[in-house]
Amino acid sequence: MQATNFWMADVKWDQEPDVREVKRLYNLLPVDSRTALRGLQELAARGSLAAALYIATYFDRQTEDTRDEAECIKWYRKAGAMGSRAALYQLGVKLFTNGNLSGAEAAFKDGADKEFSPSMYRLACIYIDKNDEVYRPKINSLLKKASKKGHLFSTRDYMSRLLSGKYGELERIMGVLMIPVFIFRLCTFIGRAIIKGPYLDETGYA
Template structure:
C-alpha cells in the first residue's frame, strides 16, 4: 500500500495530457507529407516524447518539493483516526462512494486532514456528485485549521471562479507564514486580478523568492513575464538572461533525478504523500488547474 508509483501533475487538454511544465498545448503533431507513409494520420514527433519525459520529471519534482514543504504529513500523523483514514483510502478504487462516506464521517468528527480530502472529493466528484459549494466549505474549514493543501486548493478554487480578492487573501496568508508554494500563487493571483500594474513589483519579488526556494513553476513565470515587459521594459534583457538560468536549473534537476534513480532506485512516496499525489493528479486532470505554464519543458512560459 505504501509503494505505489507517484503520478505526475497533469491537466487535460482535449484527449492529450499536458504537464504543467509541458507545452501548454497538446503535444506537437507532425504530419507526413505523403499520406501513404503513415496512412494519413498525425503522429507525435520524437522531440515531443523527449519533452514529455522531461516534463514528467519536473512535474514529479515539483510535487515532491510541495509535499516536503507542506504540513500534509504532520497533520496526518497527528490524526487520532489514522487507521480509519487508511481504511477509507483503501476503498477509493474499489468503492469510491463508501470511501467518500467514511472520509465525510472523519471530517465531521474534526479530522483536519480529512476535511481537506473531502473538499477534494467534492470538487473532483470522486464517490459523490460534484459540489463546489461543499468543496469550498470543507476547504475553508481545513484552511482555517491550518492545512497547507487546503490553502492551495481553496485559493485555486477562488482563482477558477474569478474571485481574485479571495484568492489573494488566502495565498497571502500562506506567504505571511513562510509557505513558499504560496508565493507563486499570490503572484499569479495578482496577474489574473487585473491589479497587475499596482502589484507587479511585489509579484516580481514573490516570484524571485519562490524561485530561490526551489519552486519550479516560479522561474518560468518570472522569466517570461520579464521578457514580455510585464515588469517594465527595463527588465526585458535581464529576463532573457534569467531564462537561461531557469533552463540550466531545470536541466540540473532532470540530470540529478536520473542519476539518483540509477544509483539508489526510484524513491516512492509513503501513504500520505501517495494519497495527496493521487488527489492532486486527479484534480489537475478534471479541473485544468494551476500552476499554469506554457512553452516547452526546456523553456516554459508564464500564463
C-alpha cells in the first residue's frame, strides 16, 4: 500500500475501464456534481473501483445537513465488494456510528480477513466492548498482527495490555520493549500528518 494513498490503494489502474474519464469526472464533481455522479455511476457499472470510491467519498464529505447517509453506505459497500479494503473499513465505521453493530462487526471482520490493519483494530475494539475476558485471545491476536503491520493505535493498545501485567512477567517485559517502537511510530505519524495533511497510509487510521 502506498504511503500517501489510503483510499485508492486497491485500485488497479491498468484494469480500470477508462482512467482518463474517471479522473475527468472526479475533477468535475465540485463544478457539476450531478453530471459527474451520473458518469461515475456508469463507470462503476462497468467495473470501475475508482469510480465507486469517488462516489462514496463524495457523499461522505458532504455536510451533516446535506449528506445522504444511505447512498454513502451503499457505495462503500459496493466498493468493498469490488475489492477495496479501505471501503470495507469505512463501511464498518459508518455502520458502527449508525448503531448497526452486527453489520459493523461483519465489515471489520471482512477487512481483517484481508489483513487490513485498521479493520483488525476496530474488530478488536468491538470484541473488547463485548467481553474482554471471553474474546481475549482474539483481541490480542488482532492487535499483535496489526501492530506488526505498523498500525499506530494497535501498537499503543497491545503495548498497554502487555504492560498491564495480566499476562505474566515475560509479556510485561515485551510491553516495555514496545515503548520505543510506539514512540517512533507516533513521531512518524505526527510528521506525516504535518507534511501530508489527511493523506495518511493505513497505519494511521483508527
